Amino acid sequence: MSRANYRNGMPGDTTATPIRTTVTLSAPNRGRTRPEPERPAIESGDARRRLRAAEMALLDEHRLLTGEELAGLAELPDQWVTSLAALAHQVRLDWCGPEVEVEGILSAKTGGCPEDCHFCSQSSRFDTPVKATPFLDADEVLQAAEETRAAGASEFCIVLAVRGPDERTMQRILELVPMVQEKTGLNVAVSAGLLTDDQARRFAAGGVHRYNHNLETSRSFFPNVVTTHTWEERQDTCRLVRDHGMELCCGALIGMGESDEQRIELLVQLQELDPTEVPLNFLNPRPGTPLGDGQPVAAWEAIRWIALFRLGLPGVILRYAGGREVTLRELQSMGMTSGINALIVGNYLTTLGRSADEDLQMLSDLRMPVGAITGVL
Amino acid sequence: MTGESTAKVAFCTGCGSMSASCPGCGRTLDPPRFCPTCGRRLTVAVTPGGYRARCREHGDLALD
Ligand code: SF4
Numbered sequence: 423m424s425r426a427n428y429r430n431g432m433p434g435d436t437t438a439t440p441i442r443t444t445v446t447l448s449a450p451n452r453g454r455t456r457p458e459p460e461r462p463a464i465e466s467g468d469a470r471r472r473l474r475a476a477e478m479a480l481l482d483e484h485r486l487l488t489g490e491e492l493a494g495l496a497e498l499p500d501q502w503v504t505s506l507a508a509l510a511h512q513v514r515l516d517w518c519g520p521e522v523e524v525e526g527i528l529s530a531k532t533g534g535c536p537e538d539c540h541f542c543s544q545s546s547r548f549d550t551p552v553k554a555t556p557f558l559d560a561d562e563v564l565q566a567a568e569e570t571r572a573a574g575a576s577e578f579c580i581v582l583a584v585r586g587p588d589e590r591t592m593q594r595i596l597e598l599v600p601m602v603q604e605k606t607g608l609n610v611a612v613s614a615g616l617l618t619d620d621q622a623r624r625f626a627a628g629g630v631h632r633y634n635h636n637l638e639t640s641r642s643f644f645p646n647v648v649t650t651h652t653w654e655e656r657q658d659t660c661r662l663v664r665d666h667g668m669e670l671c672c673g674a675l676i677g678m679g680e681s682d683e684q685r686i687e688l689l690v691q692l693q694e695l696d697p698t699e700v701p702l703n704f705l706n707p708r709p710g711t712p713l714g715d716g717q718p719v720a721a722w723e724a725i726r727w728i729a730l731f732r733l734g735l736p737g738v739i740l741r742y743a744g745g746r747e748v749t750l751r752e753l754q755s756m757g758m759t760s761g762i763n764a765l766i767v768g769n770y771l772t773t774l775g776r777s778a779d780e781d782l783q784m785l786s787d788l789r790m791p792v793g794a795i796t797g798v799l
Numbered sequence: 800m801t802g803e804s805t806a807k808v809a810f811c812t813g814c815g816s817m818s819a820s821c822p823g824c825g826r827t828l829d830p831p832r833f834c835p836t837c838g839r840r841l842t843v844a845v846t847p848g849g850y851r852a853r854c855r856e857h858g859d860l861a862l863d
């Protein structure tokens with residue numbers, strides 16, 4: 423059960439009489455979102471002080487916040503989420519500019535993955551409705567890239583459900599990347615799991631401009647959700663991507679049972695990796711997976727964490743990724759003014775998204791220009 | 800062949816149960832995963848602009 427009654431206390435000024443409203447918790451999703459921590463009571467003067475300090479650090483001193491500062495912001499009561507979001511939006515404009523980067527993704531090889539990531543419907547270890555399908559042929563990949571371009575995107579990511587690429591997969595990807603680039607003019611990114619040093623070098627030389635490899639969650643929580651490889655192995659691949667001169671895209675998945683502290687831990691670990699892009703996923707519980715009975719993160723909580731990710735990672739391309747429709751519903755546009763500056767349009771790897779037109783309309787309504795963002799920082 | 804005596808049996812495309820109107824599968828953001836005719840798992844390719852769902856026995860599913 424999601425609890426409406428954080429014992430936050432009301433803002434501390436003496437004139438305020440706490441307004442008691444009896445709210446009937448009848449909203450359809452009320453009982454079906456992930457439980458949230460009880461946050462401590464914080465007086466409004468203290469809350470404002472923490473926000474001002476963060477603003478000073480990010481906008482005046484132009485420096486990263488520490489884990490401690492981020493933890494202080496993470497515990498602000500719910501009524502301060504709009505203030506967090508407003509600051510995050512200002513930080514995003516100041517560090518990244520107004521453009522929003524639009525991307526399409528394609529699962530070019532689906533299912534049958536030997537790894538056991540507990541959130542993933544593509545693991546062969548779980549009995550899920552997703553059937554393993556072989557590598558799509560080049561025409562299908564090209565057509566998907568065309569769909570992506572038609573949706574106004576500048577980025578296209580080819581994703582494979584593998585532990586890491588074998589030699590045949592390497593060769594197929596190295597054929598596809600320049601082909602897609604030439605025929606569509608899109609920037610082509612790849613996500614194909616753990617890499618060796620040599621594989622990273624070959625991808626970089628082969629025109630892969632950005633490589634996706636997610637940490638997903640903090641080092642301390644990772645063993646709870648993946649046992650077939652380690653967090654450190656993921657970190658190694660992320661470092662190789664950077665070492666070989668590709669842009670690193672390193673995402674997070676929120677809502678697997680990690681604590682607030684562990685989310686902050688992940689933020690600091692991401693700061694150390696210094697990725698170009700961070701796709702922010704929210705758990706969309708998949709039937710048949712160990713996390714299949716989980717509940718989605720509440721929308722307001724998701725806005726809080728979008729803002730905190732922007733405040734923790736001021737210069738990254740922070741991308742809306744999987745789970746946003748389910749988690750945020752009507753609040754999707756609010757995420758765009760809470761720190762998000764990129765999105766995946768259209769469908770995801772194994773699930774569907776809302777239409778690209780709806781997203782483009784949203785961006786137009788928000789007066790946010792669509793454009794490629796590269797080399798931030 | 801699945802051994803049903805009539806062609807009337809229909810399956811939920813969300814979970815494969817023997818009910819076309821399975822109450823548990825009101826998911827609008829999932830492509831079909833099971834063949835409505837035979838209940839087999841479908842080969843599904845999701846692309847940015849759509850999806851293709853194919854049954855080994857019954858071929859491509861018409862898009863909605
Ligand atoms: S490695 Fe990727 S595809 Fe494989 S189970 Fe983990 S998340 Fe899924």
Ligand SMILES: [Zn+2]
Pocket residue numbers: 811812813814815816821822823824
């Ligand atoms: Zn069903």
Ligand SMILES: [Zn+2]
Pocket residue numbers: 834835836837838839854855856857858
């Ligand atoms: Zn069939």
